[in-house]
Amino acid sequence: MQFENSLAFAQKLDTEDVLNDYKSQFHFPQINGKDVIYFTGNSLGLQPKITKSYVDEVITDWKNLAVEGHFRSDKPWWDYHERLAKPLASVVGAKKEEVSVMNTLSVNLHLLLVSFYRPTKKRFKILCEEKAFPSDQYILKSQVKFHGFDIEDAIVEVRKREGEHFWRTEDILSKINEVGEEIALVLIGGVNYYNGQVFDMKAITKAGKTQGAFVGWDLAHAVGNVELKLHEWDVDFASWCSYKYMNSGPGNASGIFVNKKYLHESDIPRFEGWWGTKKETRFLMKPEFEPIENADAWQISNPSVLSLAPYLASLQLFEEVGMNALIEKRDKIVSYLEFVLNEIDGEVNGSFEIITPNERGCQLSVFLHGHGRPLFDFLMESGVITDWREPNVIRLAPAPFYCSFEDMYRFGQILLKGIKSGIA
Numbered sequence: 001m002q003f004e005n006s007l008a009f010a011q012k013l014d015t016e017d018v019l020n021d022y023k024s025q026f027h028f029p030q031i032n033g034k035d036v037i038y039f040t041g042n043s044l045g046l047q048p049k050i051t052k053s054y055v056d057e058v059i060t061d062w063k064n065l066a067v068e069g070h071f072r073s074d075k076p077w078w079d080y081h082e083r084l085a086k087p088l089a090s091v092v093g094a095k096k097e098e099v100s101v102m103n104t105l106s107v108n109l110h111l112l113l114v115s116f117y118r119p120t121k122k123r124f125k126i127l128c129e130e131k132a133f134p135s136d137q138y139i140l141k142s143q144v145k146f147h148g149f150d151i152e153d154a155i156v157e158v159r160k161r162e163g164e165h166f167w168r169t170e171d172i173l174s175k176i177n178e179v180g181e182e183i184a185l186v187l188i189g190g191v192n193y194y195n196g197q198v199f200d201m202k203a204i205t206k207a208g209k210t211q212g213a214f215v216g217w218d219l220a221h222a223v224g225n226v227e228l229k230l231h232e233w234d235v236d237f238a239s240w241c242s243y244k245y246m247n248s249g250p251g252n253a254s255g256i257f258v259n260k261k262y263l264h265e266s267d268i269p270r271f272e273g274w275w276g277t278k279k280e281t282r283f284l285m286k287p288e289f290e291p292i293e294n295a296d297a298w299q300i301s302n303p304s305v306l307s308l309a310p311y312l313a314s315l316q317l318f319e320e321v322g323m324n325a326l327i328e329k330r331d332k333i334v335s336y337l338e339f340v341l342n343e344i345d346g347e348v349n350g351s352f353e354i355i356t357p358n359e360r361g362c363q364l365s366v367f368l369h370g371h372g373r374p375l376f377d378f379l380m381e382s383g384v385i386t387d388w389r390e391p392n393v394i395r396l397a398p399a400p401f402y403c404s405f406e407d408m409y410r411f412g413q414i415l416l417k418g419i420k421s422g423i424a
């Protein structure tokens with residue numbers, strides 16, 4: 001499609017957009033009395049308007065029913081989390097029984113590594129991307145130390161090539177083959193938080209498994225953003241948070257995926273608690289742990305129902321719309337944003353550079369040459385919420401649920417004004 005950098009054209013794209021109405025189903029912060037242009041759905045998604053009623057329902061049931069709410073509310077609390085499994089499974093391409101919701105992401109990765117990082121003297125290495133999200137680096141290092149291995153020896157980072165801003169799949173695959181029988185685990189962020197790159201999860205999973213490693217994915221930036229087929233790709237495990245593209249609120253509950261083939265492995269190492277036992281016998285308070293035959297076996301505590309409620313609200317929207325429609329709009333709106341940026345670059349040559357490769361989801365990371373922090377501040381004052389990553393990168397994620405093509409056009413005009421007025 002031939003794009004045009006004009007208000008009329010952007011508005012025309014909005015009228016053709018089947019998701020156009022969803023914008024009004026989210027709450028937007030305001031700056032200068034106007035809804036902001038929100039580019040940080042990759043960090044904290046906006047609040048759906050239906051969310052409050054889901055939370056109110058739990059609060060009200062608690063008020064009226066107290067302990068009886070566990071079994072007698074419309075959505076009983078004791079198995080409330082089960083309502084999330086089906087819609088979430090369809091977002092991540094899993095079987096319903098492979099998905100559970102619990103804790104938070106970094107905690108879940110640690111818990112999953114109890115099962116899926118089992119180093120031996122010969123096979124103890126972990127392969128990851130260089131400059132992984134800091135929490136992931138800390139998780140991997142502390143796991144390696146916990147098992148008594150040396151961090152330098154055990155952690156193998158795949159680097160970007162000199163002068164390039166992205167990882168090449170071929171480099172990842174050849175590193176996996178090179179480390180070969182020493183790899184215990186491959187754990188990478190499915191979509192890189194910094195440059196927005198989508199990794200070839202299918203090929204990397206296959207290569208890791210061919211070498212006999214467990215393969216897991218941190219899907220923080222992937223879930224609700226890109227197509228996932230965790231079951232089909234034969235991924236061993238994965239985890240994600242719910243507050244980025246999943247719009248479920250700050251610090252909210254995380255999801256996990258455990259491949260079906262492990263659900264009946266009775267001796268799999270795992271940290272266990274009462275919420276992982278079979279429902280039928282849970283309240284008999286028996287001493288034996290009888291694992292429930294789905295990913296809930298990894299649950300330890302009874303989950304916070306107050307945090308499941310916004311997640312369930314959000315999943316209702318995902319179920320209604322479906323990932324295919326979101327991905328279709330995502331590709332179009334990101335391409336339009338890229339077009340707008342390139343038009344501006346034509347006018348103010350060399351001011352910035354898009355560092356996101358073609359394998360991308362919703363995010364464009366833009367390296368600002370010369371126009372650093374003050375330009376970012378100018379954008380914020382002008383009603384554009386983006387985020388800043390050192391040394392000089394702004395991340396722009398036009399989440400397809402609630403960003404419009406008109407937002408992209410207006411953002412371009414604001415950016416152009418900022419650069420032209422010499423803010424540097």
Ligand SMILES: *Cc1c(COP(=O)(O)O)cnc(C)c1O
Binds near residue numbers: 104107133136189
């Ligand atoms: C956002 C993000 C996290 C956040 O972890 P929490 O445990 O939810 O605080 C972890 N890993 C990656 C790759 C992220 O992008």
